[in-house]
Amino acid sequence: MRGNVALVGLNRPEKRNAISDRFVEALADAVERARREAKAGVIFGNGRHFCAGLDLSEHVKKSAFEGVEGSRRWHEVFGRIEFGPIPWFCALHGAVVGGGLELASSAQVRVADETTFFALPEGQRGIFVGGGGSVRTARLMGVARMTDMMLTGRSIDADTGERWNLAQYVVPAGKSVEKALELAARAATNAELSNYAVINVLPRMPEMSRDDGLLMESFISSFTATSPEAEERLIAFLEKRVAKVAAPGGG
Ligand code: 1HE
Numbered sequence: 001m002r003g004n005v006a007l008v009g010l011n012r013p014e015k016r017n018a019i020s021d022r023f024v025e026a027l028a029d030a031v032e033r034a035r036r037e038a039k040a041g042v043i044f045g046n047g048r049h050f051c052a053g054l055d056l057s058e059h060v061k062k063s064a065f066e067g068v069e070g071s072r073r074w075h076e077v078f079g080r081i082e083f084g085p086i087p088w089f090c091a092l093h094g095a096v097v098g099g100g101l102e103l104a105s106s107a108q109v110r111v112a113d114e115t116t117f118f119a120l121p122e123g124q125r126g127i128f129v130g131g132g133g134s135v136r137t138a139r140l141m142g143v144a145r146m147t148d149m150m151l152t153g154r155s156i157d158a159d160t161g162e163r164w165n166l167a168q169y170v171v172p173a174g175k176s177v178e179k180a181l182e183l184a185a186r187a188a189t190n191a192e193l194s195n196y197a198v199i200n201v202l203p204r205m206p207e208m209s210r211d212d213g214l215l216m217e218s219f220i221s222s223f224t225a226t227s228p229e230a231e232e233r234l235i236a237f238l239e240k241r242v243a244k245v246a247a248p249g250g251g
Contacts, residue, residue, distance in 0.1 A: 003185060005042060006037065006040070007041075007042050008030045008031070008041060008042065009044055009045070009046050013046045013048070013049075016049045016095060017047065017051040018055040019053065020055040021070065028076075031080050040089065041184065042090075045094070049093070049100075050092045050095060051100025052095055053099035053100045054098055059127070074131040078131060079132075082199075082203070085192065087187045091180035092110055095119070099131045103131065104166075105137040109168050109169075111167065112162065112171070114158055117157055117161075118155065118161045119154070123150050141165050142164075145164055158170045191229045192229075193223070
């Protein structure tokens with residue numbers, strides 16, 4: 001923990017943080033703990049790369065049914081990151097590959113450093129994404145770009161990743177954890193209910209009809225605004241006790 005921000009490090013650097021079954025369970029435990037104890041979370045990779053994706057050595061031994069169950073377990077665990085009470089910030093560097101990109105796609109914000117590269121080599125390995133990538137990653141970058149990446153096996157650099165919506169920030173090499181922590185600490189000061197609405201409602205809106213979305217928005221808007229915390233925050237602003245919105249670069 002850094003203050004009220006949970007710091008979750010992928011810690012299998014000798015295998016480039018390849019995601020084994022044990023690794024998924026360790027991640028699940030860390031995420032559950034953070035959901036209980038923290039107001040925001042940062043996920044980063046120890047070693048030279050963020051994450052090399054699925055542990056291919058385990059996958060070769062699995063039956064089709066075990067494969068489905070494994071994929072469903074990834075969906076559960078990544079879903080606890082995507083839809084929860086706290087926002088997650090992924091600090092990326094080096095390889096963000098296959099399941100590593102699927103994991104990163106479940107976070108709300110991705111901060112890449114200049115060494116980051118993204119790839120989806122599933123086609124080359126004879127497999128398919130199984131950690132939610134065909135839903136989450138495809139929504140971030142769009143089906144055409146994901147199709148291209150999967151068919152050609154191309155790697156894209158951090159700046160292209162930012163243009164393609166795979167990262168919202170690109171920072172100098174070695175600085176992604178620091179930046180993610182700064183952003184997470186800032187998000188942790190928001191009203192919990194507002195963060196909850198941003199995390200859980202915004203991604204669902206595109207699946208609603210326009211009318212349903214607008215009605216939902218009115219309810220959430222009123223529900224958050226009438227909470228005691230909002231009242232206190234609104235009065236604090238009106239009494240000039242809290243900072244104004246700063247111009248870009250002004251913090
Ligand atoms: C691994 C894995 C892995 C590394 N599973 N063992 N993912 C991939 O296809 C990516 C495969 N990995 C790589 O392309 C490279 O390892 C990296 C570009 C990520 C890093 O390269 P490098 O030179 O820093 O490391 P390395 O020497 O390749 O790897 C170090 C060790 O980690 C080595 O083992 P060692 O016993 O020889 O030391 C590698 O075999 C091992 N290693 N990546 C198992 N992925 C739910 S569906 C999701 C589908 C996918 O994720 S498909 C993408 C799989």
